[in-house]
Amino acid sequence: MAPKRIRARAVSDDPEDLARVPLQAVLLADSFTTRFRPITLERPKVLLPLVNLPMIEYTLAWLESAGVEEVFVFCCAHAKQVMSYLENSQWKSLPKFSVTTIESHNSISAGDALRLIYERNVIHGDFVLISGDTLSNMSLTRALQEHKERKKKDSNAIMTMVVQRSKPSPITQQSRLGTDGLFMAIDPTTKQLLYYEENTNHSKGTLSIDKMLLVDNTSITLHNDIQDCYIDICSLEVLSLFTDNFDYQHLRRHFVKGLLIDDIMGYKIFTHEIHSSYAARVDNYRGYDTISKDIIQRWTYPLVPDVLSLGNSATKLERQGMYRSSEIGQSRSAQIGPHTVIGTGTTIGSNTKITNSVVGKGCTIGSNAVIEGSYVWDNVIIEDECELRHAIVCDGVVMKSRSVLKPGVVLSFKVVIGQNFVVPPYSKVSLLKQPTKQDSDEELEYADNNSDTLDSATGTMDKLNGDPLLEFSEMEHHVSSELGYGGVGYIWSLCEGSHEEEWRHSVAPIPAEKLAEITQVIEDDLELVSQDSNAPASSGELKPDTQINAEDDAVYFEKEVEATFLRAVNENVEVDHVILEVNSLRLSYNMQAADCAGAIFHSMMKLALDAPHSMQNELLRNVHNTVNAWQKLLKSYLPGKDEEIEVILKFEEICLESVKELSPLFTQILHLLYDKDIITEEAIEDWESEKKDADEADRVFVKQAEIFLQWLREAPEEDDEEDGE
Numbered sequence: 001m002a003p004k005r006i007r008a009r010a011v012s013d014d015p016e017d018l019a020r021v022p023l024q025a026v027l028l029a030d031s032f033t034t035r036f037r038p039i040t041l042e043r044p045k046v047l048l049p050l051v052n053l054p055m056i057e058y059t060l061a062w063l064e065s066a067g068v069e070e071v072f073v074f075c076c077a078h079a080k081q082v083m084s085y086l087e088n089s090q091w092k093s094l095p096k097f098s099v100t101t102i103e104s105h106n107s108i109s110a111g112d113a114l115r116l117i118y119e120r121n122v123i124h125g126d127f128v129l130i131s132g133d134t135l136s137n138m139s140l141t142r143a144l145q146e147h148k149e150r151k152k153k154d155s156n157a158i159m160t161m162v163v164q165r166s167k168p169s170p171i172t173q174q175s176r177l178g179t180d181g182l183f184m185a186i187d188p189t190t191k192q193l194l195y196y197e198e199n200t201n202h203s204k205g206t207l208s209i210d211k212m213l214l215v216d217n218t219s220i221t222l223h224n225d226i227q228d229c230y231i232d233i234c235s236l237e238v239l240s241l242f243t244d245n246f247d248y249q250h251l252r253r254h255f256v257k258g259l260l261i262d263d264i265m266g267y268k269i270f271t272h273e274i275h276s277s278y279a280a281r282v283d284n285y286r287g288y289d290t291i292s293k294d295i296i297q298r299w300t301y302p303l304v305p306d307v308l309s310l311g312n313s314a315t316k317l318e319r320q321g322m323y324r325s326s327e328i329g330q331s332r333s334a335q336i337g338p339h340t341v342i343g344t345g346t347t348i349g350s351n352t353k354i355t356n357s358v359v360g361k362g363c364t365i366g367s368n369a370v371i372e373g374s375y376v377w378d379n380v381i382i383e384d385e386c387e388l389r390h391a392i393v394c395d396g397v398v399m400k401s402r403s404v405l406k407p408g409v410v411l412s413f414k415v416v417i418g419q420n421f422v423v424p425p426y427s428k429v430s431l432l433k434q435p436t437k438q439d440s441d442e443e444l445e446y447a448d449n450n451s452d453t454l455d456s457a458t459g460t461m462d463k464l465n466g467d468p469l470l471e472f473s474e475m476e477h478h479v480s481s482e483l484g485y486g487g488v489g490y491i492w493s494l495c496e497g498s499h500e501e502e503w504r505h506s507v508a509p510i511p512a513e514k515l516a517e518i519t520q521v522i523e524d525d526l527e528l529v530s531q532d533s534n535a536p537a538s539s540g541e542l543k544p545d546t547q548i549n550a551e552d553d554a555v556y557f558e559k560e561v562e563a564t565f566l567r568a569v570n571e572n573v574e575v576d577h578v579i580l581e582v583n584s585l586r587l588s589y590n591m592q593a594a595d596c597a598g599a600i601f602h603s604m605m606k607l608a609l610d611a612p613h614s615m616q617n618e619l620l621r622n623v624h625n626t627v628n629a630w631q632k633l634l635k636s637y638l639p640g641k642d643e644e645i646e647v648i649l650k651f652e653e654i655c656l657e658s659v660k661e662l663s664p665l666f667t668q669i670l671h672l673l674y675d676k677d678i679i680t681e682e683a684i685e686d687w688e689s690e691k692k693d694a695d696e697a698d699r700v701f702v703k704q705a706e707i708f709l710q711w712l713r714e715a716p717e718e719d720d721e722e723d724g725e
Contacts, residue, residue, distance in 0.1 A: 022069035023144075025128040026117055027059060028110060029075040029082050035284045035505060038412045038430035038492060039394060044078040045282075046132035047085055049377050051295045051305055052315075052325075052343050052360055054085070055282060058135040058303050063128065064097045065302075066140040071099045072122055073132070074113045079103045109249035111242050118239040126151075129232040129251075131281065135291060136231060137300055138162070138277035146272060147233045158235040159269045161193065161256075162279060166227035167560060169584065175227055178286025178505050182228060185213065186271055188221045193269040196256050225556075228252070229279035237267070285392065285410070289507040292358060292375065296321055296339050297570065305341055315341070331367070339570060349384065356571060357388075366401070373571070374405075375507070390508035400486055407508030411489075418484025426502040427491050429483065434492040509573065515580040519587070557589040561599035562606070565630075569607060575632050582637075597637035598650035604630055605651075605659050620665055624672060631676055644683035645690075647673075652701050667705040674712075681712055 337355030
């Protein structure tokens with residue numbers, strides 16, 4: 001798919017003229033995806049709440065802080081809702097930041113949107129291309145400067161994509177945002193993008209690429225550890241290319257790949273990698289869950305609840321990552337756990353427990369309810385003894401007493417769940433009937449606005465526009481019975497072949513049995529690959545060499561284990577589930593049990609160090625608490641004495657390098673590990689023996705532990721004497 005020659009509008013090359021052109025952005029308010037159905041049949045994705053703020057608020061807040069002066073918001077599906085929201089928002093009154101909406105009812109893809117933007121002649125220079133479901137706190141200064149400097153030297157350098165490192169899960173081949181595997185080839189010197197492939201399957205151990213890519217480029221870096229942030233800095237030529245190539249619909253699958261394979265025009269795309277900044281796009285429900293947690297844990301600062309606020313509802317940050325808005329009614333016996341957000345005007349009944357969840361404005365939560373890992377939007381009624389685990393509940397939903405939402409459930413707007421009814425895992429429930437035609441994920445939600453589905457549901461929606469409990473008796477009987485007594489709505493059936501997609505893209509953690517099943521498949525595949533490892537690679541096929549960057553792999557492995565461990569701590573993940581994740585990392589990086597044990601122990605000690613303490617005895621108490629909580633995980637990777645010795649050596653290393661504050665406590669912690677049967681006496685004695693002929697610098701901790709070691713040597717003799725008596 002080679003691009004045609006463009007008809008770029010004339011733009012002055014004079015630096016002074018360019019300086020007068022304000023920095024512009026094109027914001028696509030349509031998601032061009034069906035992954036958020038049925039919710040997006042009723043409300044545009046950019047207006048869905050993300051930690052109690054519409055997604056588009058985060059995008060506009062970042063653009064304004066990054067120095068963008070003009071934003072053109074393209075909207076098609078639910079255009080009136082988007083335009084009305086922006087018209088009444090704070091963004092219409094800022095002096096140096098203008099937001100203009102462009103409406104279309106005929107665009108069904110990102111390509112169509114950009115063609116219309118070009119026709120309107122509103123973009124006059126380099127611009128930022130972003131979707132309204134993207135969140136970032138990065139500075140644009142350096143990326144813009146790199147883009148402009150490259151363009152001066154090479155007129156074919158028309159686009160810069162923002163990327164960041166994010167190694168996919170070795171089990172599911174997904175990123176932490178739930179997106180599928182991505183493979184890129186980048187020139188390490190120029191940062192030019194040479195190859196881009198989505199949905200890659202790395203389990204086979206090979207990747208086929210055009211051999212000419214290796215011939216034409218002296219140096220190539222191959223990546224499966226890069227995340228596309230979907231933030232692009234574009235020259236005007238990008239819009240012209242879309243206009244002249246009507247088969248360009250998808251930004252990545254068509255436009256980017258089309259330019260990469262074109263050998264006539266020679267247009268080039270470059271990458272800008274961010275390191276300490278945050279950037280992510282809400283592509284699916286799992287990404288929604290991950291980004292929400294990142295916001296709550298302040299990785300996105302200053303885009304956090306207590307800094308960003310709408311209206312008069314101020315949100316305060318409290319201990320353990322709890323956020324509370326004003327005017328909350330909470331029973332004394334209600335328990336609000338860490339990493340939880342409670343919106344203004346919400347009331348919480350007695351003995352209710354809420355953990356790792358977001359609750360919106362004006363909600364009424366009864367007594368003895370349990371809400372765990374869930375997202376409850378605005379004006380929701382949850383009656384007594386209801387249970388919600390890892391679910392999404394939209395505005396106006398009513399859950400009658402003792403109803404239960406199993407993990408992965410999505411309740412769309414104003415649904416009513418009947419008394420005692422249990423909604424099965426991964427169910428999607430809506431007042432709208434499920435469309436009979438299953439659209440592809442490439443199609444825009446707007447296609448459904450004219451469908452029979454919406455027309456047939458109009459009467460239902462009208463009845464429920466006010467009080468959601470009004471006139472239920474007038475609803476069709478089969479609608480009510482589908483969700484229990486008094487229930488209102490339809491449970492959408494899973495399409496054939498979509499069961500796997502549900503658990504892959506859900507807000508619910510992936511079931512342990514599913515992880516175990518996939519891990520077994522990976523082990524079987526790796527065994528087959530190893531049997532064929534000596535076979536010569538065919539032309540254009542690359543086989544990964546695990547020995548090239550062994551040192552780098554060890555560093556990345558430790559970081560991945562630490563990230564997995566911290567996620568388990570913050571989200572109360574079961575130990576058995578964590579073991580499966582670490583096992584998958586072990587397979588991916590070709591590590592041994594000792595490497596896993598060392599990485600886990602390092603993570604445990606860093607967690608203890610990061611916990612509040614002012615004196616050494618408080619730090620030691622933190623270590624005690626951490627070891628007590630996670631000893632089962634550590635013991636899982638200590639099958640023998642050799643692995644135990646490796647943990648002691650790792651302990652020495654971190655005391656001298658990364659966690660020096662633990663150095664004075666080395667002996668006490670070693671004694672603790674012995675008392676907990678984590679490290680055996682034989683391992684400690686062999687460690688001491690190995691150090692006998694070492695330099696003095698390597699015997700620092702042996703000397704420090706001399707009294708403890710002496711006690712160990714004498715203890716068996718005392719036991720023998722007692723046995724003799």
